[in-house]
Amino acid sequence: MRHLLVLKYIEKIARTGSLRSAAEELGITASALNRRILGIEQELGVEIFERHPAGLRPNIAGEILLKYIRDQIADMDRVKSRIADLSGMRAGHINIATTREAVAYFLPALIKRHLAEFPAVTFGVNIYERGEAEISLLDNTNDIAIVFEPIHLREMQTVYTGTQQVFCIMSADHPLAERQSIKIYDCIDFPLLLPKHPEGIRLVLDATAGKIGITLEPALESNSLNLLRLMSQDSEALSFSLAINLRPDLGKDRLISVPLDMGGVHAGNLVAGHLRGRTLPIAAARFLETVNKNLSISFS
Amino acid sequence: MRHLLVLKYIEKIARTGSLRSAAEELGITASALNRRILGIEQELGVEIFERHPAGLRPNIAGEILLKYIRDQIADMDRVKSRIADLSGMRAGHINIATTREAVAYFLPALIKRHLAEFPAVTFGVNIYERGEAEISLLDNTNDIAIVFEPIHLREMQTVYTGTQQVFCIMSADHPLAERQSIKIYDCIDFPLLLPKHPEGIRLVLDATAGKIGITLEPALESNSLNLLRLMSQDSEALSFSLAINLRPDLGKDRLISVPLDMGGVHAGNLVAGHLRGRTLPIAAARFLETVNKNLSISFS
DNA sequence: TAAAGTGTTGCAAAAAATGCAACACCAGAA
DNA sequence: TTCTGGTGTTGCATTTTTTGCAACACTTTA
Structure with missing residues (x-):
């Protein structure tokens, strides 16, 4: 949840006790993080951290805010969970067709992460030779195809397309x-x-x-x-x-x-998608969206 | 609070029922607002508004989210007032619910005097029809109610009660x-x-x-x-x-x-108070005490 | 059929966030 | 003292995100 980002930043600083260590764990710079904090403090009109030579420590206002932050994060989790319940992405089985190239490290990690959020979802991962993965969508053997250099692109509704170095x-x-x-x-x-x-x-x-x-x-x-x-x-x-x-x-x-x-030769395309014209079950659609997001971030 | 912006956007759309009207009230473009909503929906992986030709209406997921949003906004207000409290009880925001009768000369004069002593305090004065002012305390829209002949006295903790000639x-x-x-x-x-x-x-x-x-x-x-x-x-x-x-x-x-x-008919009661069971922020409590004192002196 | 309302989207401009590098400060060790 | 290693902060150029404009597709109403 993007709107909770700043709050999570504050929470992280409170936990690590310093700007720089928090920044490192968050994968941003200390300066960026610092300015976020200064911004919040200006918004509130009050400092929320005491500045010590050893780092930052929440003051009383900070403690009040932290309580709020932790509550809010917990509440949001509950909201997401309730929404997941009623929209049916909680449970279901997802069959994925893929090729050897795509499957080694990327897919297992992704499935693992998805499973952490939706434990009741089950997966089937089926490896095909080039060209066969797309075909397997036709009879709904598989819901999602993630393939490198597809042959039967006509059959697919692609959600992600990107070249692979x-x-x-x-x-x-x-x-x-x-x-x-x-x-x-x-x-x-x-x-x-x-x-x-x-x-x-x-x-x-x-x-x-x-x-x-x-x-x-x-x-x-x-x-x-x-x-x-x-x-x-x-x-x-x-x-x-x-x-x-x-x-x-x-x-x-x-x-x-x-x-x-490669001297101008088109690097091969990695494609993720589903059968053209088919509306995926919600659980599968959700996972495909995750795939798309992760591919877009990883290979931009 | 900047991090609540998106949430307030959603809330506004839910209230106005359409993107464009909400956008206008918010002072941004419909397209910007629309993309915010699309963004949130993508983050959640679910739509939160049903698209009707007449506008947007929250679906079930949206209703769940809206409950969360309204809670968070209210909580944040409470946090801000608690933080203001501990910075020397000289600052804070006070929302007052009142009826037309009470507001004309008494309240402005009182606020003016209070402001002279506590310049950092800010006020919101909201005028309601008879009976509605008390209700507005329930969701913390207002901190203090000053009303003539209240209907929902059960909800209120009265600090002052007196008849009005x-x-x-x-x-x-x-x-x-x-x-x-x-x-x-x-x-x-x-x-x-x-x-x-x-x-x-x-x-x-x-x-x-x-x-x-x-x-x-x-x-x-x-x-x-x-x-x-x-x-x-x-x-x-x-x-x-x-x-x-x-x-x-x-x-x-x-x-x-x-x-x-009035020949024995009970003259109407003027009542000042707050929501029963709520501990007011210091700034508000302080002002309510001033109200009480002045009412008691003026109409004894 | 025309008009007025809706949400959506491509594109260029504006605004915000970020990273880098340097700075100022403090505590403890050499 | 002086140095080292830690802290938070800030100016500046760059990148990323957000925004507004205009146009589009669509539905309901006159």
Whole structure:
């Protein structure tokens, strides 16, 4: 709830005891946070925090306000819960069709978060080869499709469409590791670990190579993206990954990722949507909205 | 309070029933307001207004939200007054509910004097029809009620109660002008200028007349007490006024006032108080005490 | 059919929030 | 003392958000 933001800021400061620590936890700057507080204090005409060298501590006015804030946040939660009850997004089953690329880290995290808010919702996640996910919407086998480079876009009502940057994954001590970005041309001197053909990312890579008149000759082909990535470890071999599929803790495997400059070739589209003309059950619609929001934020 | 802005927007729309009318009252554009609503609805994942050709009407989710909003706004007011209290009880906002009879000369003078002593206090004076002022205490719209002949006395904690002498106002050269007091019986031969019905003083006059078996037939009815008074000027017509509403400088308009002997009928009560069971903010409590003191001194 | 009301949306301008960097201050350690 | 590491604050350029204008699509009423 956006209108509670400022209140949550205040609450966080009261809990951490200092502007800077609160700011860090909130993911904003101390200065921004500070000005928010100064603004509130000006609105109230009273200071709500005592300024100590060690940080901020609520004064009596602050304590009164904090009580209000905590109540208000709790009340809002209750309101949201009641609204969720009567609009039916509380319960239901959601079947999701997706491709291997999209599913690795993004979807599990998202489902987990959604489940925290709507525990009674159940999920089915079904992985398809390129092109098949969209088809599966036709007979309502699945409610939502999240796919990379869809083939049957006509059948879909898309809610989110966005390009996905391709990253090249390599060992941390690889000759190319220092680069800000690399071109496909730079890659051909090293062993290439590529996904098998119908995979969307392979398509994009082949197109990029084709543009400059070369053919990619993979040292290893597999449809296990994880296998490909691990093969890069401690070798000169290169593998590739979409932004959405990039593991957050690559460093732990002594790997790093470098964006691939595709030289004007259209980076592939990631698409989320449902069957055209179908009105989704509320639970599914709600989740799709969450998907859309998160994709938009993560890959802008 | 800035963070309540959006909430107040919603509340306003619910009250006016349409985007455009609400926008106008709020001093913004319909489009801006509309986007605010769309934003909230997206945040909640649910629509909160039904779209009718005639305008917007809250749906069930909206009603739930509205309850929350009204509570939060009221709570915030309470917080602000509590905070004002502890900053030396010299500041605060006082909302006063009253009826037309009580407000003309007494209240302005009192507020003026109070303001001289407590310049940081701000006032809101709201005039209601008979019976409505007390009701307005219930939702904390007003802190203090000063009313003549209240209907809903149960809801009120009265601080002052006292009868109000009724005066008959007439031209200075009126045949009755020399009297020490007059009876209602004396009046019926002259044109009567009476307030309209729900007005408390009219009630008292009717009761007095009823006791001796006559009905008052007004030459003019109005709910502007000032108009009635001025109509008495240079004519034989009689108007009536409560002691509290008696203008100090009647002589300037060539008018005089003569007490009305009501022949045993209970003169109406003037009551000042607040919502039963509520502890007033200090600023309001303080003003109510001033009201009490002045009423007690003036009409003993 | 025309008029007057409704909500909605694209686009450019205005306003608000933010991050960066520097500052001033204080407590405790060297 | 002087230095270090912590605090909150502020000016400025930038980014993000909000807003108003105008036009649109739609429904009800005259």
